Amino acid sequence: MATRKAAAKRPNASKEELLAYYRDMLLIRRFEEKAGQLYGMGLIGGFCHLYIGQEAVVVGLEAAAKEGDSRVTSYRDHGHMLACGMDPKGVMAELTGREGGYSRGKGGSMHMFSEEKKFYGGHGIVAAQVPIGTGLAFANKYKGEDTVSFAYFGDGAANQGQVYEAYNMAALWDLPVIFVIENNQYAMGTSVQRSTHSPSYWERGVAFGIKGREVDGMDVLAVKEAGEEAVAHCRAGKGPYILEVKTYRYRGHSMSDPAKYRTREEVQKMREERDPIEGIKAMLLTGSHASEDELKDVDKEIKSIVNESAKFAQESPEPSLDELWTDIYADELPQESAL
Amino acid sequence: MTIEILMPALSPTMEEGTLAKWVVKEGDTVSSGDVIAEIETDKATMEFEAVDEGVIGKILIEEGTEGVKVNTPIAVMLEEGEDASAADAAPTPAAEAPAETPAEPAKAPAAAKPAFEAPAQSPDVPEGTTFKSQTVREALRDAMAEEMRRSENVFLMGEEVAEYQGAYKISQGLLDEFGAKRVIDTPITEHGFAGLAVGAAFGGLNPIVEFMTFNFAMQAIDQIINSAAKTLYMSGGQMGCPIVFRGPNGAAARVGAQHSQDYAAWYASIPGLKVVQPYSAADAKGLLKSAIRDPNPVIFLENEILYGKTFDVPEIEDFTIPFGKAKICREGTDVTIVSWSIGMTYALEAADALAEMGISAEVIDLRTLRPIDYATVIASVKKTNRCVTVEEGFPVASMSNHLAATIMTEAFDYLDAPVLSCTGKDVPMPYAANLEKLALTTTQEVIDAVRAVTYK
Numbered sequence: 001m002a003t004r005k006a007a008a009k010r011p012n013a014s015k016e017e018l019l020a021y022y023r024d025m026l027l028i029r030r031f032e033e034k035a036g037q038l039y040g041m042g043l044i045g046g047f048c049h050l051y052i053g054q055e056a057v058v059v060g061l062e063a064a065a066k067e068g069d070s071r072v073t074s075y076r077d078h079g080h081m082l083a084c085g086m087d088p089k090g091v092m093a094e095l096t097g098r099e100g101g102y103s104r105g106k107g108g109s110m111h112m113f114s115e116e117k118k119f120y121g122g123h124g125i126v127a128a129q130v131p132i133g134t135g136l137a138f139a140n141k142y143k144g145e146d147t148v149s150f151a152y153f154g155d156g157a158a159n160q161g162q163v164y165e166a167y168n169m170a171a172l173w174d175l176p177v178i179f180v181i182e183n184n185q186y187a188m189g190t191s192v193q194r195s196t197h198s199p200s201y202w203e204r205g206v207a208f209g210i211k212g213r214e215v216d217g218m219d220v221l222a223v224k225e226a227g228e229e230a231v232a233h234c235r236a237g238k239g240p241y242i243l244e245v246k247t248y249r250y251r252g253h254s255m256s257d258p259a260k261y262r263t264r265e266e267v268q269k270m271r272e273e274r275d276p277i278e279g280i281k282a283m284l285l286t287g288s289h290a291s292e293d294e295l296k297d298v299d300k301e302i303k304s305i306v307n308e309s310a311k312f313a314q315e316s317p318e319p320s321l322d323e324l325w326t327d328i329y330a331d332e333l334p335q336e337s338a339l
Numbered sequence: 340m341t342i343e344i345l346m347p348a349l350s351p352t353m354e355e356g357t358l359a360k361w362v363v364k365e366g367d368t369v370s371s372g373d374v375i376a377e378i379e380t381d382k383a384t385m386e387f388e389a390v391d392e393g394v395i396g397k398i399l400i401e402e403g404t405e406g407v408k409v410n411t412p413i414a415v416m417l418e419e420g421e422d423a424s425a426a427d428a429a430p431t432p433a434a435e436a437p438a439e440t441p442a443e444p445a446k447a448p449a450a451a452k453p454a455f456e457a458p459a460q461s462p463d464v465p466e467g468t469t470f471k472s473q474t475v476r477e478a479l480r481d482a483m484a485e486e487m488r489r490s491e492n493v494f495l496m497g498e499e500v501a502e503y504q505g506a507y508k509i510s511q512g513l514l515d516e517f518g519a520k521r522v523i524d525t526p527i528t529e530h531g532f533a534g535l536a537v538g539a540a541f542g543g544l545n546p547i548v549e550f551m552t553f554n555f556a557m558q559a560i561d562q563i564i565n566s567a568a569k570t571l572y573m574s575g576g577q578m579g580c581p582i583v584f585r586g587p588n589g590a591a592a593r594v595g596a597q598h599s600q601d602y603a604a605w606y607a608s609i610p611g612l613k614v615v616q617p618y619s620a621a622d623a624k625g626l627l628k629s630a631i632r633d634p635n636p637v638i639f640l641e642n643e644i645l646y647g648k649t650f651d652v653p654e655i656e657d658f659t660i661p662f663g664k665a666k667i668c669r670e671g672t673d674v675t676i677v678s679w680s681i682g683m684t685y686a687l688e689a690a691d692a693l694a695e696m697g698i699s700a701e702v703i704d705l706r707t708l709r710p711i712d713y714a715t716v717i718a719s720v721k722k723t724n725r726c727v728t729v730e731e732g733f734p735v736a737s738m739s740n741h742l743a744a745t746i747m748t749e750a751f752d753y754l755d756a757p758v759l760s761c762t763g764k765d766v767p768m769p770y771a772a773n774l775e776k777l778a779l780t781t782t783q784e785v786i787d788a789v790r791a792v793t794y795k
Contacts, residue, residue: 072538103575105575106573107575111574113570113573113577114577122573123566125561128562131538132537134534134535135536135539135542136541138539138542139539139542143544162531165526165531168528168531169526172526327576329611330579
């Protein structure tokens with residue numbers, strides 16, 4: 001509760017801003033709940049990793065981003081896609097493996113992309129997105145743009161060697177990449193305490209001369225503020241930045257995870273005391289920024305967006321059978337002088 | 340007792356070099372560790388140090404001499420108390436020590452005639468084209484330089500590609516022309532820089548990633564396959580990965596099991612990758628330029644032993660060769676020999692020897708392994724009714740297996756004998772010279788296989 005009170009005191013967040021965060025986080029929460037339902041109904045198959053509990057991380061950081069910035073993340077990616085403005089219908093239809101999905105049903109929950117929104121996946125291999133995000137920053141810098149790249153990964157990925165290979169090059173070449181460690185405390189079933197001896201992940205960047213900090217990932221305003229600091233650092237050409245965002249996932253690692261590695265009480269306590277959506281709601285109400293009725297209207301709007309996406313995802317046809325053989329190779333470029 | 344100073348082997352594949360400069364003269368006293376000469380290999384100019392103490396009695400090979408074989412006496416050193424007359428008793432360069440080149444069959448010297456003649460007959464170039472003599476190494480460099488001039492988005496990264504001028508000198512001169520922004524030395528971090536380059540390709544650039552050898556690319560293979568090859572499909576065609584991974588592949592000479600593997604079959608099994616494995620300098624150039632322009636990830640497998648080989652390269656502005664088009668390097672009627680890359684050395688030597696025995700072999704260089712030009716192979720097998728494949732990779736789950744299966748399916752009724760394959764042996768590469776020779780395929784094995792399928 002301490003966090004919530006502290007956040008409530010912050011005077012600089014406008015009503016519009018707070019309402020937007022509330023709305024964006026709620027969209028992710030309700031979308032994920034619906035995805036969980038559809039999974040239970042057998043409409044979504046394979047692996048499905050829900051983002052419930054971690055909403056403040058992407059919503060706060062997207063608030064610090066600007067047009068042209070790029071992002072890449074792991075397989076727990078639905079929240080990132082919604083937060084960067086991808087269409088919930090296209091995301092949900094990809095979850096159901098339909099033609100209307102972002103990858104026309106060929107990617108699934110873990111593999112979705114949007115060139116338009118500069119969302120580069122959705123990567124199914126733990127930590128592989130970290131060098132990729134670093135490469136996106138390399139491209140930004142190479143082209144002389146002042147855009148930055150967000151490379152999101154979890155506390156589990158943070159123990160992979162390629163993360164440190166990426167840190168080394170990002171620091172060496174001053175690349176504008178923000179390494180966002182979403183520390184939700186469990187790498188599948190292995191807690192942070194059981195997987196590393198080091199007390200914090202962001203401090204590992206010190207060895208490479210990379211600036212960083214820890215931030216409360218259950219507080220969207222705190223995340224946004226930290227994100228702004230990181231973005232300013234990168235845009236100023238000062239090289240990479242590491243943000244360790246302390247967060248928590250309420251659901252299992254994936255839909256098939258019974259989550260026996262932690263107690264029900266632990267999850268319940270987090271939900272009751274630290275929930276990011278309840279936090280911002282309290283802030284809106286106690287600060288008299290919004291009435292219960294206004295918030296109910298937002299809830300209704302979100303519910304209808306999510307229901308529409310679920311409807312679309314069930315009605316969209318399965319991809320046509322020739323889709324099996326398309327998109328393996330990009331169109332050939334003309335080979336002018338070849339005979 | 341005089342001591343002969345011999346031409347040193349300064350790299351695993353060096354057979355000969357240029358005695359660029361003598362740093363000492365006759366009569367000079369040298370101590371162990373003193374630089375006595377500068378020797379130019381195909382990769383670099385190296386300082387050559389004295390091992391023993393003594394006085395330089397006689398210089399046997401003048402500076403500036405090219406093509407000095409490894410182990411040739413280049414000078415005679417006198418030990419304490421000896422005078423110059425002792426040096427005269429030393430053997431002359433004509434009585435050179437036998438050059439030991441275990442991994443390879445005897446090869447023509449670097450400046451010799453191209454290994455297969457009459458490129459003008461090839462379908463890649465119009466009649467009347469003029470040619471220049473170039474090594475595979477130079478052709479690869481020219482291909483990169485031309486493509487980097489053509490597009491600002493093309494850049495080269497890898498270990499030692501910039502300031503060192505390339506571990507195998509492929510990128511020589513590129514740093515000077517294009518600067519450190521576009522020719523980038525990486526830390527030794529294959530997994531990391533392969534992933535970084537994939538990200539840069541997603542971000543709109545056209546990276547060329549040099550692996551010092553493809554043996555080291557196993558550290559990066561997740562990024563190559565899971566990130567580069569599959570993203571176009573997984574994104575429903577939205578986002579491709581225009582990138583070239585290139586470097587030497589396969590056995591060099593005497594570098595042991597961890598540095599001597601041919602990865603052709605590994606990469607060629609992956610949908611989403613294109614795989615190129617050129618033999619000649621002209622193909623290396625034309626195919627690398629196509630690879631850099633290709634909107635897909637391309638695995639470009641070079642061969643260290645071929646780097647120094649000279650071929651005719653067409654003098655055509657912007658010379659490219661399309662993928663999936665095999666080259667009939669030699670026409671024949673009795674048997675089809677299918678190979679690519681270094682395997683072509685054995686295939687062509689075998690074809691020469693077979694001709695003398697009255698067996699006419701058609702030799703096909705596949706050039707690209709994904710896509711494969713099945714049509715050319717099948718048409719040839721339908722004509723000759725027999726086929727031998729030649730590759731350096733391991734025999735199990737090999738390209739040869741795939742070719743044999745395809746030929747069986749597509750031309751079963753035309754076959755007069757089973758398809759035989761000459762491959763590397765099913766063992767990790769041994770270090771010992773005699774064992775290494777056994778582990779690789781040879782011209783003799785190709786000849787034997789052809790005689791078996793032609794029943795001669």
